[in-house]
Each structure stands twice: as structure tokens, then as C-alpha cells.
Amino acid sequence: MIGGGIIGLVVIALLVFLGVRALGDDDKTTNPGPQPTQSAAGGQAQGTTDKLQSAGFQCSDLFNGAEGAHRGCFKLDDVSQAEVIFQFQADGTIISTLVRSSNRENVNNAAVVFDAALQAIGNDTFGGSEVAKIQAAVKTGQKDAKVETSWGKFNLFNDGDSIQFSGRKSGMESFDVPKKEFPTTVAEMITALKAKQYTCTLSCRKDLGRSGSQRIFPLGGSSKTIHSLDIEASGDPADVKAALPGAVADAMGVLKGEDVEAIKSFLAAHTDGKPYAGYVAGWRIELTHSGNDDYSSQSISIKYESYYV
Incomplete structure (x- = not known):
């Protein structure tokens, strides 16, 4: 009986310890510390x-x-x-x-x-x-x-x-930069865009206003999967502002892959027409703008980084 009592106390202590530790782990999960986007390498x-x-x-x-x-x-x-x-x-x-x-x-x-x-x-x-x-x-x-x-x-x-x-x-080698590609093929995107009334040759385009256009240009490598995607609208500034979100939705709605949601979130957060550039989910994304009060062009480029040093 004495031995059983000791064992019982040990078991209770162990359960208390595990319970406290589990609560500690829960706290770490629900309240993570700061997660910087750049390293603190110094x-x-x-x-x-x-x-x-x-x-x-x-x-x-x-x-x-x-x-x-x-x-x-x-x-x-x-x-x-x-x-x-x-x-x-x-x-x-x-x-x-x-x-x-x-x-x-x-x-x-x-x-x-x-x-x-x-x-x-x-x-x-x-x-x-x-x-x-x-x-x-x-x-x-x-x-x-x-x-x-x-x-x-x-x-x-x-x-x-x-x-x-x-x-x-001197004496150092650059790190290899991994090439990126979406599992979607160029042919799949062209087929989907044609169904949305785009005219497709090397790129897919729609007329925009009297003299403008919106264009989607997927580029693939030897595997035919997309490794570069350009989305552009040009013409009357009001037409461009109205059309670009639709062109983005048309292109991004076709893309598959684990990186797509992060890219869509980045683009959704940068809809003010101002230029931006940065890395998102291993891709290089550039948003550029040019023009004046009569004519403007906005473009989005999604591609893998090219770095040969």
C-alpha cells in the first residue's frame, strides 16, 4: 500500500508537470514573439x-x-x-x-x-x-x-x-538562387483566357476603351509551366484604373500552386497604382506605372529572380 501511494504521488506530479508544460507550449503557439521579415544577422x-x-x-x-x-x-x-x-x-x-x-x-x-x-x-x-x-x-x-x-x-x-x-x-561563391515555376502551363492559361474573350497569340489581350488594351503574358520554359507572368493595362487613366483589377483576377484565377495566395495577398495590398518591388514567396514582383493625365500604363511582373554574380 505504501508502494502504491508513492507511485500514485509520482503519477500525479508527472501529470501536473505535463499539464504546465502543455500550457506553456500553448502560450508559445497562440502568442508568438516578433517575426521579422529580415534576419537580425547584424x-x-x-x-x-x-x-x-x-x-x-x-x-x-x-x-x-x-x-x-x-x-x-x-x-x-x-x-x-x-x-x-x-x-x-x-x-x-x-x-x-x-x-x-x-x-x-x-x-x-x-x-x-x-x-x-x-x-x-x-x-x-x-x-x-x-x-x-x-x-x-x-x-x-x-x-x-x-x-x-x-x-x-x-x-x-x-x-x-x-x-x-x-x-x-574574393574566394567566395554566391548562393544558388532556386528557379521558380507554377504548376500551371502556358497552354492552360491561354485556354482559360480565351474563354474570357481574350485574343491570344504570344500574349492574351483585350481592347480597352478607344485606344487602350489589357494584356496577360505567361511565359514558360522547356517544361511549358509558367515561370514568368506579366499583367498590363494601358490607355485612358480612368480605363486603366478600372480594368487592371479584372486583368489580375483573370490571370491569378488560373494559376495553381502553393505560392498563389501569398502573391494575391501582396497584390491586393498594393492597389494604389504606385510602384512597388519586392520578394514574395520566393518570387520577384514588380508593380510599375508610367504616363500622364491623358495616357497611362500600369504593369505587374511576377518572375523568378535572376542573379548571376
């Missing part, structure tokens, strides 16, 4: 991110794991685009980067934004003297240039209205 990656965000860039991660991450910081308006894409190790050490700036109205403005982005990532990562080497190469105006620094080698491209440089740290 170091060069965090410093660069902070500087770029202070300058109006929007930053997001394509992937972020135990070995490191791929981050993009984007700044867009109606006439210009700028991006700083970089990969970094788990401790925040940057191992590769691509910086691009363009302005279809004023190349000098593109150069100003490029220089600010270069300094944001370069002063702490490459060092001020190495940044000066890249700046000097840009000022020569050459279309193609190789720039060697103590950090690594860079390729510089300057085609008149855009400036780009890319490079990686």
Missing part, C-alpha cells in the same frame, strides 16, 4: 539595410536560412528604378552584390541615386578607398569596365540611361 547586412531603408528603399528577403540570405532593396517611381541586391552569410558578412540605377528622363539623376546606393553598401563592406575606385570608373563613361578592388572584382555597365555594377568577395 554586421554589414544590417548596416546596409538600415541605410537603404532610411533612403526610401523597400527591402525583403528572397530566402533566409542557416547559411545565409539573399536580400533585395528596391526604390521605384514613375521614371526611375534602383535596386541593391546582396547575399550575406549568417553573421551578416556580405559576399556578393548587384547595384543598378536607371532613369529614363535624366541619366544624371540615375548617377546620383547609384552613387548613394554604392556608398550605402560599399563604405562598410568594401571600404571607402575601394568605393572611390568604382566611382572613378563610372566617371570615365565607359560602357563596360572591370574594376579590381581589395574586396573582389566588379563588372561595371553603363549604357547611357542606366548604371550597374556587380561582384563578389
